[in-house]
Amino acid sequence: MSSFLKIILQNLIKGPSTEKYPFGDTFEPAGLRGKLRFNAEACIACGTCEHVCAGGAIRITEAEDCSGLNMVIWHNSCCYCGLCQFFCPTKAIRHTIDYHTAHKQEDKFNYAERGFIKTVPCSRCGKQIVPAAQELLEQAGNSSDEIKDLLSMCEKCRQKETVIRGALRNV
Amino acid sequence: MRNVMKNIVQKSPWIYRINAGSCNGCDVEMATAALIPRYDVERLGCKYCGSPKHADIVLISGPVTEVVKDKVLRVFNEIPYPKVVVAVGICPISGGVFRDSYAARNTLDSLIQVDVNVPGCPPRPQAIIDGIAKALEIWKTML
Structure with missing residues (x-):
């Protein structure tokens, strides 16, 4: 009897264990994988996230005026597995701890995270290329002027230029 | 009389749950939202019911597989109007x-009004509770 009273007293002091949500606050664990956030500045358009996405939520398509690439992450198909976040080399795509996903049917196809990756023309031939992000250069270590010069070129011009420079060095 | 009933009914919508080929992950979260004191969806006046004929809000989980599609529609048609559909x-x-997939060719909104x-x-x-709260608002306008 006394132990029972003790439990009653403890529970009275502790108060209800029900959270006040949706009328009040609730908690979010630190490692929660919520809605994705996309940083177009850091993206290098490698397409790894699109390739590994289990739910097919990520689409990278070329813009109509060829000035860049459109990135669309459809939250309604994202299974919050975290693969894109894991494989992203520049941490451009990240999970937030925002889990408030309920929305009405009319917003279904607009419920997406969008980004626009700008392309720049190659310094030699003028072909549109995705510029290397600052995050990528930081990972590569010290980037000399030579590397920065090479980065402004498209793939083919870079190959050609490297071969010429290598040959000149050996002469 | 109708107004009195309307006022009473607004305070206690009953929830019915349909598993349309779900992996049970969402079903566990739905049960969690109702049964665990921490979340307790019954604060909103909702109650899980066992019969589709008593239901007001329908929670549907799962990819509506070909095997279960006709059965889902049969149960869904037994639910009286007005009903609000929440896709979980x-x-x-x-x-x-x-x-x-060859086994799941329809999304839910191509079959019924979501x-x-x-x-x-x-x-x-918490997100499911959000969804139910949104459904409640819609349901009140339907009465």
Whole structure:
């Protein structure tokens, strides 16, 4: 009897264990994988996230005026597995701890995270290329002027230029 | 009399749950939202019911597989009007990881009128409570 009273007293002091949500606050664990956030500045358009996405939520398509690439992450198909976040080399795509996903049917196809990756023309031939992000250069270590010069070129011009420079060095 | 009934009914919508081929992840979260004192969806006046004939709000989870499709529609048609449909999880909304599968060829909104979507794999109980709160608002306008 006394132990029972003790439990009653403890529970009275502790108060209800029900959270006040949706009328009040609730908690979010630190490692929660919520809605994705996309940083177009850091993206290098490698397409790894699109390739590994289990739910097919990520689409990278070329813009109509060829000035860049459109990135669309459809939250309604994202299974919050975290693969894109894991494989992203520049941490451009990240999970937030925002889990408030309920929305009405009319917003279904607009419920997406969008980004626009700008392309720049190659310094030699003028072909549109995705510029290397600052995050990528930081990972590569010290980037000399030579590397920065090479980065402004498209793939083919870079190959050609490297071969010429290598040959000149050996002469 | 009708107004009195309307006022009473607004305070206690009953929830019915249909599993349309779900992996049980969303179903566990739905049960969590109702049964665990921490979340307790019954604060909103809702109550899970066992019969479709008593239901007001329908929670549907799962990618609506070909095997279960006709059965889902049969149960759904037994639910009296007005009813609000909440699609829980990414499977009924877009097909999710099962999209383009030969076994799950329809999304839920191509078969029935869906009102609220709660994406997630599975969504958190709080997100489901959000969805039910949204469905409640819609349901009140339907009465």
